[in-house]
Structure formats: C-alpha cells, structure tokens
Amino acid sequence: MLVYIAGSGAMGCRFGYQLSKTNHRVILLDNWEDHIAAISENGLQVTGDVEDCVRLPIMKPTEATEIADLIILLPKADQLPKMLQDIRGIIGENTKVLSLLNGLGHATTMRRYLAQENIMVGVTIWLAGLKGPGQAFLQGTGSLSVQNMVGDGDAVAPIIEMFNEAGLNASYDDNVIEAIWRKACVNGVMNPTCAVLDCTIGELFGTEAGLNLVQHIYDEFIAVAQSEAEGIDKQAIWVYIMETSKKASSHYPSMHQDLIQHKRRTEIDYLNGAVVFKGKRAGIPTPYCQMITDMIHAKEAMLGLR
Amino acid sequence: MLVYIAGSGAMGCRFGYQLSKTNHRVILLDNWEDHIAAISENGLQVTGDVEDCVRLPIMKPTEATEIADLIILLPKADQLPKMLQDIRGIIGENTKVLSLLNGLGHATTMRRYLAQENIMVGVTIWLAGLKGPGQAFLQGTGSLSVQNMVGDGDAVAPIIEMFNEAGLNASYDDNVIEAIWRKACVNGVMNPTCAVLDCTIGELFGTEAGLNLVQHIYDEFIAVAQSEAEGIDKQAIWVYIMETSKKASSHYPSMHQDLIQHKRRTEIDYLNGAVVFKGKRAGIPTPYCQMITDMIHAKEAMLGLR
Numbered sequence: 136m137l138v139y140i141a142g143s144g145a146m147g148c149r150f151g152y153q154l155s156k157t158n159h160r161v162i163l164l165d166n167w168e169d170h171i172a173a174i175s176e177n178g179l180q181v182t183g184d185v186e187d188c189v190r191l192p193i194m195k196p197t198e199a200t201e202i203a204d205l206i207i208l209l210p211k212a213d214q215l216p217k218m219l220q221d222i223r224g225i226i227g228e229n230t231k232v233l234s235l236l237n238g239l240g241h242a243t244t245m246r247r248y249l250a251q252e253n254i255m256v257g258v259t260i261w262l263a264g265l266k267g268p269g270q271a272f273l274q275g276t277g278s279l280s281v282q283n284m285v286g287d288g289d290a291v292a293p294i295i296e297m298f299n300e301a302g303l304n305a306s307y308d309d310n311v312i313e314a315i316w317r318k319a320c321v322n323g324v325m326n327p328t329c330a331v332l333d334c335t336i337g338e339l340f341g342t343e344a345g346l347n348l349v350q351h352i353y354d355e356f357i358a359v360a361q362s363e364a365e366g367i368d369k370q371a372i373w374v375y376i377m378e379t380s381k382k383a384s385s386h387y388p389s390m391h392q393d394l395i396q397h398k399r400r401t402e403i404d405y406l407n408g409a410v411v412f413k414g415k416r417a418g419i420p421t422p423y424c425q426m427i428t429d430m431i432h433a434k435e436a437m438l439g440l441r
Numbered sequence: 442m443l444v445y446i447a448g449s450g451a452m453g454c455r456f457g458y459q460l461s462k463t464n465h466r467v468i469l470l471d472n473w474e475d476h477i478a479a480i481s482e483n484g485l486q487v488t489g490d491v492e493d494c495v496r497l498p499i500m501k502p503t504e505a506t507e508i509a510d511l512i513i514l515l516p517k518a519d520q521l522p523k524m525l526q527d528i529r530g531i532i533g534e535n536t537k538v539l540s541l542l543n544g545l546g547h548a549t550t551m552r553r554y555l556a557q558e559n560i561m562v563g564v565t566i567w568l569a570g571l572k573g574p575g576q577a578f579l580q581g582t583g584s585l586s587v588q589n590m591v592g593d594g595d596a597v598a599p600i601i602e603m604f605n606e607a608g609l610n611a612s613y614d615d616n617v618i619e620a621i622w623r624k625a626c627v628n629g630v631m632n633p634t635c636a637v638l639d640c641t642i643g644e645l646f647g648t649e650a651g652l653n654l655v656q657h658i659y660d661e662f663i664a665v666a667q668s669e670a671e672g673i674d675k676q677a678i679w680v681y682i683m684e685t686s687k688k689a690s691s692h693y694p695s696m697h698q699d700l701i702q703h704k705r706r707t708e709i710d711y712l713n714g715a716v717v718f719k720g721k722r723a724g725i726p727t728p729y730c731q732m733i734t735d736m737i738h739a740k741e742a743m744l745g746l747r
Binding site for chain 2: 338351431
C-alpha cells in the first residue's frame with residue numbers, strides 16, 4: 136500500500152515512523168521548510184522509548200503526484216481545507232482518506248472534497264511530541280479506532296491489518312463518532328473555560344460556579360451530539376469527564392497553553408464553535424457555547440491573532 | 442427634617458456634607474470604626490473643589506434611636522439587608538427611605554422591610570471619593586433624580602426642596618426606574634466582560650466577538666427590563682451604551698478594578714445576577730447573563746472571595 140501522512144507534525148511522525156517498519160510505503164507531507172530539510176538530509180530522528188533514525192521521503196503536499204491507497208489527515212484543524220485542496224492530485228477513485236484530527240466538524244469539511252464512501256474517521260490515544268525539525272519524541276503506548284463513514288469494516292480490513300503490523304493497536308469500531316464526541320465533550324467543557332478564567336482544571340471543577348459553567352456547556356454538547364450520532368450516553372460521558380477532571384486536576388488544558396501561555400490562535404472553532412454551527416443547523420439553541428466561543432475569539436482578536 | 446445617611450462612604454459623605462449646609466439635621470451612620478473615630482474627633486474633612494471641615498454626628502446604624510423623616514440608603518449593595526435590619530428603630534410610619542444604590546434588585550429587598558408608600562428610589566451622577574477615614578474628596582457637579590414608588594411627586598416636594606437647598610440639583614422624575622435600568626445596562630454589558638477578558642472598554646468594543654457578547658447580554662437586560670418597567674427604549678439605550686463606550690474607551694470598568702486589580706468581591710449579583718433572577722421570575726431565558734455571572738462567581742471563588 137502507498138500511504139501518505141498529510142500533516143507530519145508530532146503525531147504524523149509517530150504514524151510515519153511506525154508504518155515505516157512494515158512492508159508498506161510511507162510518504163510524509165508537510166509545509167514546514169526546516170522540518171522537510173532536516174528529514175531529507177538526516178532522516179527522521181526518534182527518541183523516547185526507542186532511539187532510532189529512519190529514512191522517509193518527505194515533500195510539500197502540492198509536490199506529491201502518485202495516487203495514494205491511504206491518506207492519513209493530521210494537519211492543524213484550520214489547515215484542513217487547504218490540505219485537502221493541495222492533495223487533490225493523489226486522491227484516486229479508491230483512495231481512502233482517514234481523519235485523525237481532534238475536534239468536530241472535520242467530516243463535513245471532508246465531504247466537500249471527497250466521495251462519502253472513501254471517508255474514514257478515527258481517534259487515537261497515542262501521544263507524540265516534536266523536539267525540533269525532524270526530531271520526534273515518542274513515549275508510551277496507545278490505541279487507534281477507525282470507522283468507515285459508509286459500509287462496515289470489511290472494506291478497510293487491510294488498512295487495520297497494516298496499522299497492527301505497525302504496532303498501532305488498531306481496531307475497527309462502528310461508533311468512532313461517539314468516541315470523537317466524548318473527546319470533544321471533555322475538551323469543550325474544560326479548554327475554553329480554563330483559558331478564559333486562567334485556571335487549572337482542578338480550580339474550575341472545584342468551584343460551584345465553575346461546575347455550573349461546565350454543566351451548561353455539557354448539556355449543549357450532548358443535545359447536539361444526540362442530534363447527529365447514535366449511542367451518545369449522557370450519564371456515561373459525564374462520569375468520564377469527572378474522572379478526567381480528577382486525574383488532570385493540576386493541569387492547564389491545551390487551549391490555556393495556546394492562548395494564555397503561547398499567545399497562539401486556539402481550536403475553539405472545532406469545539407464549542409462547531410457545536411454552535413451544528414446546533415443552528417439542527418435548531419438547537421447553544422447560547423453557552425456561543426458565548427464562550429465569542430470570548431475566546433475576542434481574546435484572540437485582542438492579541439492580534441484574528 | 443431629620444435626615445440619616447445610612448452608609449456614609451464617599452457618596453454618603455457628599456450628601457451629608459451638602460445637607461449640613463441647610464437648616465436640616467443630618468446624622469451619618471456607618472460601621473467603619475476608623476471613619477467614625479476620625480469624624481467624631483476632627484469632623485468631616487472636605488477637599489477638592491472646596492476645602493472645608495464640618496462637625497457632623499456619626500454613629501453605628503444600631504446606635505441611632507430618633508425616628509427619621511428621611512433615610513438615604515448608601516451602603517454597599519450586599520450590606521443592604523443588614524442595614525435595613527439595623528435601622529429598624531429609626532423608621533417610623535412616615536419615614537421616607539430613599540435608595541441611591543447602583544444596580545438592580547434593591548427595591549425588592551426594601552419591600553421586605555418597608556411599607557411600599559415610604560419607598561423612594563433615585564439615581565445620581567454626582568461623584569465622590571474618600572482619601573481616608575473622615576476625608577472626603579469632592580469634585581465636579583452632578584444631579585439627582587428621585588421617584589416615589591407609590592403616588593406622585595407632591596408628597597416628597599419638601600424633600601426635593603431640601604436637596605436643592607443643599608445644591609444637589611434634585612428633581613422629581615416619574616421614570617427613575619428607566620434611568621436605573623439604563624445605568625444597569627451600561628454596567629451589565631461592560632463590567633463583567635471586561636473583568637473576565639481583562640481588557641479595557643475600548644478593547645471589548647473594538648472586536649467583533651466582543652460586540653457580539655455585549656449585544657447578547659444587552660438583549661437579555663432589555664427583555665427583562667421591559668417586563669418590569671415602562672418606557673424602556675431599546676434603541677436609545679443602545680445609542681447611550683455606544684457613546685459611553687467611546688468616551689470611556691481607555692478605561693477599565695469598576696468591576697475590573699474590584700476583581701482583577703484589587704481582588705475584591707464584585708457587585709455582579711446586583712447586575713447580571715439580578716437579571717437572571719428577575720428573568721426566572723418572568724419566564725425570560727437569560728443564558729448569557731447566567732454564564733457571565735457564573736464566570737465572575739467562579740473567579741471570586743478561586744480568589745477566596747466567596
């Protein structure tokens with residue numbers, strides 16, 4: 136199989152590295168010049184659980200020409216439309232395209248560029264970091280769940296098999312959508328609230344008013360989720376959120392790191408912003424998500440990020 | 442007339458000082474020990490537009506015994522119920538009680554302690570400051586509008602006359618409630634948003650997302666205001682808000698000063714919190730006010746203020 140990684144940041148490098156150990160061909164795509172130069176000249180350096188260096192072809196998305204069997208989408212969320220445009224030349228009639236992006240709304244974007252039957256969505260709990268251009272830092276273990284948007288798992292059995300040859304602990308799951316929503320719920324209640332209130336997850340959940348905020352936002356996520364996916368269990372996801380909040384009590388969530396610590400534009404449009412958008416389409420009011428999205432947007436604008 | 446000032450902070454001192462220049466008797470009430478000691482020993486020192494010192498009786502609210510003709514309420518908003526309890530001994534059958542507090546919900550509190558026909562409400566645009574115990578700083582000019590909760594202005598004409606003898610530019614206005622709502626709208630859209638987003642009024646109004654926040658909160662204020670007062674002109678108050686935002690563009694509003702700069706508990710319960718409360722009673726949804734109130738409460742709780 137010919138596999139492209141469209142967006143070869145930290146997680147893209149993990150997938151590229153692990154797939155390079157199989158008999159399949161892997162090509163990394165990215166737009167970061169220094170990253171391309173480093174990997175072209177010295178290979179992909181891996182540290183963490185293993186020390187390794189692999190030679191992997193890497194190029195800009197627009198430079199790829201050979202029709203793919205599988206494309207794994209891992210760009211930054213706001214770069215997805217551009218990435219899908221840039222890789223049109225390698226998408227054939229039977230090319231499967233798997234999104235592993237966090238957040239909501241990506242399948243809608245994909246449908247604008249791809250045939251419904253070639254779209255796959257997945258969630259992974261593998262972790263990955265980048266220490267610099269061409270330098271992946273890979274620790275721990277994880278797993279990967281994927282799903283076809285149309286049909287069952289049979290059509291993508293060879294893809295699952297390839298992932299497992301690469302040690303990625305993959306399985307077919309006919310409710311990945313539910314897992315995506317679960318992850319989005321956790322991030323949607325904690326991320327923007329901790330960013331706006333400049334607090335840790337424990338501080339947010341430790342106040343009655345903070346819990347009110349979480350509960351209101353959560354109710355909207357669930358109402359919208361239930362309008363578009365099967366098997367959304369409100370009670371179970373709430374329990375999962377409360378467990379996560381205890382485990383991650385002393386942490387500032389990623390959106391706090393982006394906005395407050397690094398003054399970077401956030402992914403709010405793919406969390407609470409997407410719930411507002413989907414809510415409008417479904418006739419479900421989402422004032423709490425609207426308000427927290429406006430607050431993050433206002434903060435981004437004040438920092439010159441928007 | 443015997444006039445008590447119930448709550449003799451900056452504005453209470455202004456009223457006490459100006460009324461002391463008439464032939465009426467004025468007694469200051471307050472609970473701040475240093476303030477009572479300073480005024481008892483050295484009189485009330487006035488600087489600013491004039492330099493003066495006047496001897497004025499001052500005592501704790503529970504120590505007052507002589508039945509009042511007029512009581513002017515100027516405690517901190519969250520001290521109003523306690524103040525009304527403490528001064529029960531000086532409220533007679535014909536004692537008029539005038540609230541000059543900022544914010545919403547005070548008339549409801551007053552009705553629990555006072556006969557409806559003795560309640561007056563007012564708004565003033567006089568300014569006043571305190572430089573220390575017993576030291577009032579008074580600058581500029583202003584005006585005062587008052588209204589009876591029941592009946593017309595005739596019953597309180599002697600009170601208006603007394604205020605004008607004191608140079609307070611008083612007039613009877615049979616829609617003070619509208620003026621109170623207008624002031625509350627301005628504060629309700631700017632104060633908690635600038636406090637949560639840690640920004641100036643100009644920064645808030647200068648972003649599209651910030652304006653969205655303002656607009657959503659404003660819509661709820663107006664819906665609730667129109668449910669309980671006559672003559673609320675949505676268009677006119679919006680124009681007034683936009684003008685105020687331009688004039689005060691470089692300022693941090695008072696709630697920002699309280700919460701962010703001085704780590705003091707805010708008056709959110711008498712602004713957006715009161716709109717939530719009144720909205721519930723009237724069956725009007727107020728999710729934006731609910732959310733910004735929860736955010737301010739959460740922030741207060743994290744700072745140990747609640």
